[in-house]
Amino acid sequence: MRRLFRTKSRVLLFLVGTIACLYIVLLYYSMNRLDAVNMRSLHIHKLDSDIGRMVRKAEEEAQNSYKVSLQTSTSKMIRGVLHKRLYLYQPTVNGTFECLYSKKQIPYKYLNDDYCDCDDSSDEPGTSACPSSKFYCAFQLDGARPQSIFSSRVNDGFCDCCDGSDEWKNYLLQNTNMLNVEPSSKPVLCPNRCDGIVQEVRKQKIIIMEGRKRKSEYLKEANSIKDKEFFGPEGVFYKLSLKCFTAQIIAYEYKICPFKECTQQKNFDPPIILGTHTKWEKMKPGDYILKMTGGDSKLCPDQKERLTRIIFQCGIEDKINSIEENVCEYNIKFNSPAAC
Structure with missing residues (x-):
């Protein structure tokens, strides 16, 4: 029994010693690799600095x-x-x-x-x-x-x-x-007149900065919808589809409901539809134009259907900026943080 116990003890000591040696070798190898990585990182950093100085x-x-x-x-x-x-x-x-x-x-x-x-x-x-x-x-x-x-x-x-x-x-x-x-x-x-132009440019930059801050609210509003692309990048214009906006131009009242319908009404006459079918004519940063076709053709040359283009521009609030009509085509400039 004593011989068997001594034999087991020797085997156990041998295994422990072997494991300890392997651990030391592995630790040494890891330290060398770490030093190499650090040296390479320092070399790359120095190389980047040298290139930057040369440029x-x-x-x-x-x-x-x-x-x-x-x-x-x-x-x-x-x-x-x-x-x-x-x-x-x-x-x-x-x-x-x-x-x-x-x-x-x-x-x-x-x-x-x-x-x-x-x-x-x-x-x-x-x-x-x-x-x-x-x-x-x-x-x-x-x-x-x-x-x-x-x-x-x-x-x-x-x-x-x-x-x-x-x-x-x-x-x-x-x-x-x-x-x-x-x-x-x-x-x-x-x-x-250059000072006035400089002031206007500065004013526009302030509007863009403030508009971009408010744009996050429009992106958050679109999180709940599935067809985001229909409402622009990441659905940023979806919030505008939930409201209608009005503007009075001389005797006409315009009612603009983006992505739904645009109408024109004079006094108590029935409203004239200016567009109902939605399609993006342009959709890229700084150039967003929503085209709404399928409007009434009454009094238009060759029975041409009326159409409306909503030109979105960066602004700090949602509002109609201007409306221009040219032979049954309507160009509406619309300010919104969504376009910033």
């Missing part, structure tokens, strides 16, 4: 090079050209101007000299000599679509740009004390 350095060098080229090639801005496109209007190494598309080379002094030399009309961005080209206003809003006019409107006596930069010839006349200017050719003074 920033390249951008700074490009900007500095662009500034130097502007200073060395010309000391003035090119009238009618966007700032980001000025590099296209710098003189070549031969001191010429290369037409943007035809690649024809002309003397640099011909640029904006009020005579169209390039076949592609690119040498007169600031005058009306090439009427098929565009003139970009000096004032531009950051992040907005560039504001431009047809070159044929430059110096035509009408202020198209909010800063009046398109009437630059008149501006020069006003600042040269020309006493012999005929009364019929007195320069036009363009008031600066």
Whole structure:
């Protein structure tokens, strides 16, 4: 019995020792793997940082090079050209101007000299000599679509740009004390309307921010419905289908029930149906148009059925903004947080 007990004890001790050794080996292997992962993570982080520094350095060098080229090639801005496109209007190494598309080379002094030399009309961005080209206003809003006019409107006596930069010839006349200017050719003074535009843009941004906050209520309202796509992305316009909205335009009262029915009524006459069948004409961020067809055809040319387009725009409350009619077609601009 003692021999058997000793044998079992030895086997048990051997197993315990083996397990302990395996645990130590496994622990050592895990620690090495963890160190490798950490080292790799540090290496990747360092690599990302190095790449970021290289990109920033390249951008700074490009900007500095662009500034130097502007200073060395010309000391003035090119009238009618966007700032980001000025590099296209710098003189070549031969001191010429290369037409943007035809690649024809002309003397640099011909640029904006009020005579169209390039076949592609690119040498007169600031005058009306090439009427098929565009003139970009000096004032531009950051992040907005560039504001431009047809070159044929430059110096035509009408202020198209909010800063009046398109009437630059008149501006020069006003600042040269020309006493012999005929009364019929007195320069036009363009008031600066840019501040008003900036204020309007800021106001619109505030509306968008507030509208997006309220949009969550519309998404929550749509959680209980199954056919969400019928009511726009994630059913965001479903809440509007639960109400009707009215507007009084002269003698007509309009009743707009999105996704259901639109009507027009004059005094105590029977209401005229403007649309009942719903279909999305456009459905993408910033461009939501709901088309409602199947309206009454009475008094419409060729018995054409009336139809209504509800153009949803971002707003902080649900309301009809405007209604326009054009031969039995009705365009309704409708403000709602759902469109933000």
